[in-house]
Amino acid sequence: MGKGIKCGIAAKKAMYYAKDNHPPIVSEKTWEKAQRKLEDMRAERAKHSVIQEFTEENYPYMNHIFCAKCGWPLKPRVYSHGHRLSWDCSGQKRGTKKFCTGIHVLDNDLRKMEIEGNRYFSETVDRYGEVHLKHVGERTWKNKYKKKKFNHKELYPELNEENYPYYKRLYCARCGSRLGRYISHGTVRWICSSYKRKGQAKCPGVRIPDEIIKEWNLPDGKIYIMGKEDKNGEKHYSYTSESAL
Structure with a gap:
């Protein structure tokens, strides 16, 4: 049989x-x-599925790992309902794939490595199609390359109250955490910081485009934002002011 x-x-x-x-x-x-x-x-x-607070004590390689393609630092990304962690190219995150095709490094792989000083990561593919991580020291990388310049200040206003009068007053209505500005693939969004750091296991979070907030006539004080999808998959947003609570 x-x-x-x-x-x-x-x-x-x-x-x-x-x-x-x-x-x-x-x-x-x-x-x-x-x-x-x-x-x-x-x-x-x-x-290592438990995501810890992002400090160099918990992640010794934090602030010392970079993308070898563009020179931008690798930043943590929590996914799979808060049970997975990778370090992704922040250059690609802030720009687009035209700026950098990026790199995705699993935290488990980093923990197995002995990383001293600043290291620049790239990927190689062998003849069998297997992908392998490769990293070099800062001096070696800078002898051949320079960090790519991303003129995001011309594309996106500086993060201050003049350009974003509400930026210190935005909060997640689900967990009460501050919303932080994130620029991804050419779009400015405000995202729950608790969700961003620890994933959906901590908070379902809210992700709202800046263009939506600009259309609102917001009152003074803290603003608590809620986002949801209707049965057709369309996203809708609402807010409650601190004075209304």
Whole structure:
């Protein structure tokens, strides 16, 4: 009888099974070895799944890792409901892929490395299509390259009360955290800082385009913003002022 892989819905566990005399693609021994490898990988990912406060004590390489393509620092990105952390090119984040195609480095991979001083990361692909991380020291990188200039000050106003009269007064209505300005792919948004740092496990968060806020005639005091989607997937935003609470 043939061999295959079956996923039991109740247990959600892969099982080796035989069906319809189909010749096996892999042996049962090879399949079991692969399952053990997958379990080891899942355990390794889970080991550092708790996102800590972003300090150099918790993440010694913080502020010392850069994208080798553009020279901009790698910044933390929390995803998968707050259980995954990567360090992504801030140059691509602030600009577009035309500015830099960027790099995405898993936190688990960084923890395995001995990083001293500032390091510039790039990726190489071997003949089998496997992607490998490579990093060089600051002096080596700067001997060949310079940090790309992103003229975002011409594209986006400086972050102050003259340009954004409300920027110190915006709060998430769900958790009460401040909203911070983030520029991503050419768009200015205000995002819940708690959600940004710790993911959806901490707060579902709110992400609101700056152009929406500019249309509002906001009162004085703190502004608590709520965002939601309707049944058609369209986003709607509302706010409550501190005086109305």
